[in-house]
Amino acid sequence: MPHDVSLIAILAVGFGLALILGLGVSYLKMPPLVGYLLAGVMIGPATPGFVADVSLSAQLAEIGVMLLMFGVGLHFSINDLLSVKKIAIPGALFQMTVATALGFAVAHYWGWSVLGSLIFGLSLSVASTVVLLRALESKGLIETVNGKIAVGWLVVEDLVMVLALVLLPVMAGIFETTQVGTGEAEKNWSDLMQAVGITLAKVTAFIVLMLVVGKRLLPKLLWLVAKNGSRELFTLAVIASAIGIAFLAASLFDVSFALGAFFAGMMLGESELSKRAADESLPLRDAFAVLFFVSVGMLFNPEILWNEPLKLLTVILIIVIGKTIAAVGLVLLFKYPLSTAMTVGVSLAQIGEFSFILAGMGLAMGLITSEAYSLILAGAIISIAMNSFLFNGIEPLLEWVRKRSPLARKLDQRIDPLALLPTTVNQSLLTGQVVIVGHGRVGKKVFEMLKAKNVSCVIAEKDRAVVQELRENDIPAVSGDASDPFVLIQAHIARASVLVIATQDSIDVSKMVETARALNPGVTIFIRARDSEEIALYEKEGWGKSFTPEHELAQRLANEVLLRLQEGAKGVH
Numbered sequence: 001m002p003h004d005v006s007l008i009a010i011l012a013v014g015f016g017l018a019l020i021l022g023l024g025v026s027y028l029k030m031p032p033l034v035g036y037l038l039a040g041v042m043i044g045p046a047t048p049g050f051v052a053d054v055s056l057s058a059q060l061a062e063i064g065v066m067l068l069m070f071g072v073g074l075h076f077s078i079n080d081l082l083s084v085k086k087i088a089i090p091g092a093l094f095q096m097t098v099a100t101a102l103g104f105a106v107a108h109y110w111g112w113s114v115l116g117s118l119i120f121g122l123s124l125s126v127a128s129t130v131v132l133l134r135a136l137e138s139k140g141l142i143e144t145v146n147g148k149i150a151v152g153w154l155v156v157e158d159l160v161m162v163l164a165l166v167l168l169p170v171m172a173g174i175f176e177t178t179q180v181g182t183g184e185a186e187k188n189w190s191d192l193m194q195a196v197g198i199t200l201a202k203v204t205a206f207i208v209l210m211l212v213v214g215k216r217l218l219p220k221l222l223w224l225v226a227k228n229g230s231r232e233l234f235t236l237a238v239i240a241s242a243i244g245i246a247f248l249a250a251s252l253f254d255v256s257f258a259l260g261a262f263f264a265g266m267m268l269g270e271s272e273l274s275k276r277a278a279d280e281s282l283p284l285r286d287a288f289a290v291l292f293f294v295s296v297g298m299l300f301n302p303e304i305l306w307n308e309p310l311k312l313l314t315v316i317l318i319i320v321i322g323k324t325i326a327a328v329g330l331v332l333l334f335k336y337p338l339s340t341a342m343t344v345g346v347s348l349a350q351i352g353e354f355s356f357i358l359a360g361m362g363l364a365m366g367l368i369t370s371e372a373y374s375l376i377l378a379g380a381i382i383s384i385a386m387n388s389f390l391f392n393g394i395e396p397l398l399e400w401v402r403k404r405s406p407l408a409r410k411l412d413q414r415i416d417p418l419a420l421l422p423t424t425v426n427q428s429l430l431t432g433q434v435v436i437v438g439h440g441r442v443g444k445k446v447f448e449m450l451k452a453k454n455v456s457c458v459i460a461e462k463d464r465a466v467v468q469e470l471r472e473n474d475i476p477a478v479s480g481d482a483s484d485p486f487v488l489i490q491a492h493i494a495r496a497s498v499l500v501i502a503t504q505d506s507i508d509v510s511k512m513v514e515t516a517r518a519l520n521p522g523v524t525i526f527i528r529a530r531d532s533e534e535i536a537l538y539e540k541e542g543w544g545k546s547f548t549p550e551h552e553l554a555q556r557l558a559n560e561v562l563l564r565l566q567e568g569a570k571g572v573h
Helices: 006-027 032-042 054-075 078-083 085-109 114-123 129-138 145-177 182-227 231-253 257-268 274-298 303-307 309-333 338-347 353-364 370-392 394-404 406-412 441-452 464-472 485-490 509-519 532-541 553-569
Strands: 434-437 457-461 477-479 498-501 524-528 545-547
Touching: 006 032, 006 054, 006 274, 032 274, 032 370, 054 129, 054 231, 054 257, 054 274, 054 353, 085 114, 085 145, 085 309, 114 145, 114 353, 114 370, 129 145, 129 274, 129 338, 129 353, 129 370, 145 182, 145 257, 145 338, 145 353, 182 231, 182 257, 231 257, 231 274, 274 370, 303 309, 303 370, 309 338, 309 370, 338 370, 338 394, 353 370, 370 394, 434 441, 441 457, 441 553, 457 464, 457 485, 464 477, 485 509, 498 509, 498 553, 509 524, 524 553
Parallel strands: 434 457, 434 498, 457 477, 498 524, 524 545
Antiparallel strands: none
16 A cells, blocks of 8 residues: 555554454453553564554554543632642652652662653653543542542652653752852752752743633633534544643643643533533543553563563562551541542552653653663553452452451541531530531522521531631531432431531432431431423432522522421421
């Protein structure tokens, strides 16, 4: 054929082998991604037969990372990030420090240079975006507290690695010239500080631009395209936003593609069309995520397995054991349950795309050897392959440990302090009060209207940051999913007059109503419904009076609550 068909060959052979091997390993009770990695090894330069274009496949894989991070951003709001910042920031920095120190120590022991050892350690410290998100998605954990902590942790790691990639050339220059003279060394340290300042300024400028401009512009753009009624134009708008903003972020602000796409998703998540946007981009996200694993497999040289088995074992132990212990220990230190600590620790017990980028840059600059590069790649592939098995083993391991260790049972029964209503709350405010589930746009307005009438309220809200802020303002609030009976019990639903379910965030109305009625048969229940079909369902089940977003929903809910309280005060039932 007269035309270059490298791209078509990668797609045809890569997808075909990935399908066959992914299906084959799934029958062996192994995760399909192991098959995708093996497919990459088969078409890589280290094995005979067809050899795909490595650089081209890496770019295709990068698109997969962008689309995946964009999809997560659609479901992950700024409030989600802020709600876990107190553990995600120190946690990520602590775990990266531990892993980097371990990697540096062993590499220096092997006789590698100081900067080479540092690059090696950093490469072992940062988890793979794709693997972590895939693992959380498969278990339905992304929107849980555990999932938010892990994703927030990952975002902090990505920011640190962006800084490291920018500073690496400067650091290399410093190490090369420190022996020339004091004046030259001081000049290079000045260059380093200048580079740090410029990098931080660029990242800050990008974040501010997205929060100020993107948050307003992107949802409006999506609505404008949606009004046209064309499905393909809507899909195109979603994909163009994800890839376009990621590209501009990398080109103009030196921010990673993944981080740029993540922020694009968060800004579009402010639109009511975010769910549709997520659905439209899902097929492309899945397809390109497969290419990511295939491209990783292509970089693997199997010879490292028998040439340096002890070194490879050391690398695996640092990634899987060292990083996990560091993360688990810190999460427990922050008084989270053992199950949360295990989920976060295991989800980060692998390395991926940033490791490849940093190691590749170090190899190109002559700072690390090809042996170090191969060890990093082998460690990535093996840790990625192990990660799904480790995830599946969390629950059995927790069950085994709980049965045999009183300490493990105590750690696992820890309760988030924000999930307990403070004992300092005046008991007179916990009789005849209104329990409001959700403190979003509607719930907040309902609360403010009732507060203006001196009506006692208790807020039940998933977002820990919101609950913490409410408590700082002396407002009774508990953190957690109100479909869990424990949350409504803490809100003293047994003595409440009214329950207002004002949130639509993945709620289970039937469980809330069942709990409320079991503890307080006389409680009046008002429910925020999405549409007339939900109203009909709630009325049929007899769960309570429902309202749709037509007109001013918060005002109507507040008026109904006040009317019911007035009737109760008069003895009307």
